[in-house]
Amino acid sequence: MKTAVGIGAAALVAFASALAFAPRTPPPLAPTTIGVERTHFNAITQVGDRILTVGAMGEILYSDDKGAHWTAARLNQDRQALIVSVAFAPDRKTGFAVGHEGWILRTKDGGSTWEEMAFSKENGEPLMSVARLPSGDWITVGAFGRALESKDGGKSWQPLALPAEVEDKHMNRIASSADQQHWLIVGERGLVLKSDDAGATWHTEPAFYNGSFYNAMATKGDGWLIYGMRGNAFLQSAPGAQWLKSQVPAPISFFGHALEGDGTIVLVGQGSMLGLSMDGGKTFSLERARGRATLTDIVLAGANNGWISSDAGLQPFPPQAEAAPQADQGDKP
Structure with missing residues (x-):
């Protein structure tokens, strides 16, 4: 009897071992999704029918x-x-x-697909903005006064004279501007550079603010409407006109903008705040988008709908907004 039980147990173990090592088809993996709701994105744009966004970790x-x-x-x-x-040429390809x-x-x-044209691991100052001039040249500007231009489609870059x-x-x-005849470069300490000859030459606008744009x-x-730190925004109605301060009800820093079909200007900024102007930028009201993220940019992909990028991912526009508290701005930069 004990012999029979032992033989049976041994057979059971052998069967289990054979089953464990037998080839089998693995179950299908769950579909991979990209966490656009969590990733830090700095800019978002539309290229033809395509929406494109860039951000942290080279994404x-x-x-x-x-x-x-x-x-x-x-x-x-x-x-x-x-x-x-990120910026594109009129061909929507380059x-x-x-x-x-x-x-x-x-x-x-x-x-x-993207190919690397330049990288400076040692002492590489951040580049903050890039654009294509009507001449076909490309320019980029960034931290510590760094400014470069390329006249050969990005193969080589030389210092840009500013x-x-x-x-x-x-x-x-x-x-x-829409016709690309007039250009601005804005930065810290109230810096405003202007070109009225399609980017061929640049001059400095007289100082009217000492904070960051x-x-x-x-x-x-x-x-022009220029905006930046702590709700400071300034409007120039025509070339050479005085820069007038816009009315923003709270000291919210703004980073990106869009223009809706009805002419409403939408600014996006810190604390998931939206600044809305229906009078061309003279006055703004505030609404809050979803969460408490820093909103970095906005693109409209259709009739008054699109996407907002932030340091906490992407969210659709218009969001489910909530009324924001109104407060005095004060005179701080």
């Missing part, structure tokens, strides 16, 4: 279905450096992205 994502699905672009160098800005450590990337297929007032100031954004947008009649 570049694009969507061809208005944000329903996102695909990671392919980079020939994985530097994992922060990408800050574009450049720039970021920390002097990183410059180029695409020729609308953002699906007024001496730039010194070592951080330059945060390049902006242009983060961005600018063209308005009707060749005017």
Whole structure:
């Protein structure tokens, strides 16, 4: 009896061992998704029907279905450096992205693949903004007065001649008018550089503010809206006109903008705050988007709907906004 039991047990163990090591088809893996709700994104733009966003760890994502699905672009160098800005040529195929450590990337297929054109691991100042001039040249500006230009499609970069007032100031954004005849470069300590000849030459605007500007947008009649730190925004109605301070009800720093179809200006900024102006930038009201993130940029992908980038991911626009408290701004920068 004991012999029979032992034989049976041995057979059972042998069967279990054979089953354990037998080849089998593994279960299908769960579909991989990109966590666009959590990643830090610095900029978002539309290129034709494609939406493209860039951000932390060298991430570049694009969507061809208005944000329903996102695909990671392919980079020939994985530097994992922060990408800050992206811009495209009118052909919607050629574009450049720039970021920390002097990183410059180029695409020729609308953002699906990118090749490294420059990188400075040692003493590489961050590049903050990039743009294509009507001449076909590309320019980029950044921290500590760094400014570069390329006349050969990004193969080589040389110092860009700017007024001496730039010194070592951080330059945060390049902006242009709709016809690309008029340009601004804005930065810290109230720096405003202006070009009225399509970027061929630059001059310094007389100082009217001593804080940091983060961005600018063209308005009707060749005017400009410049905005930045602690809710400070200034409007120039026409070339040479006085810069007038916009009314913003709280000291919110703003970083990106969009213009809705009805003419409403939308600014996005810290604390998930939106600044809305229906009078061309003279006055703003505040609303709060979802969460408490720093909103970095906004793009409209259709009739008054689009996406907002932030340091906590992407969220659709318009969001479920809540009323924001109104407070005195004061005179601080």
